[in-house]
Amino acid sequence: MGLKARVHVYPKPGVLDPQGRAIGQALGHLGFTGVAEVRQGKLIELSLSETDPAKARAQADEMCRRLLANTVIENYAIEIVPQGGR
């Protein structure tokens, strides 16, 4: 049974995040107070056939650099979990 790579992609601190700002404003209109900042990112879950966690991480890292994240404006983090895990 393979592994699952969970990739979090975020706008870098200081990079304008219009989606996050729109969510923050909408929350304000709905009456939610006490929300200082909102950032929106992407979450990508990959089901891999690779069973070695170190190799799965290296594979996911290459995918991030080549496709999933724009490293000029985005940071990413990779989490390797068992298939079927949360």
Place this chain on the structure above:
Amino acid sequence: MGLKARVHVYPKPGVLDPQGRAIGQALGHLGFTGVAEVRQGKLIELSLSETDPAKARAQADEMCRRLLANTVIENYAIEIVPQGGR
């Protein structure tokens, strides 16, 4: 110092995920093999002034139900972390 709510929003299992499928195809074109399935979701990070983790979670849960997630087709999960935490 307040708390940070990290909200993960995913398409429910069985719901068509065209973004995830497009990523899967693009990875194939780049030569990555062994990727069985790709699902793309959203990641929303909220900086809250609330300092009680239970109240922060309840607040984030209400935000999800009212704005952040479409519970007909999406599932969500909330993680409460200290401000500045990863």
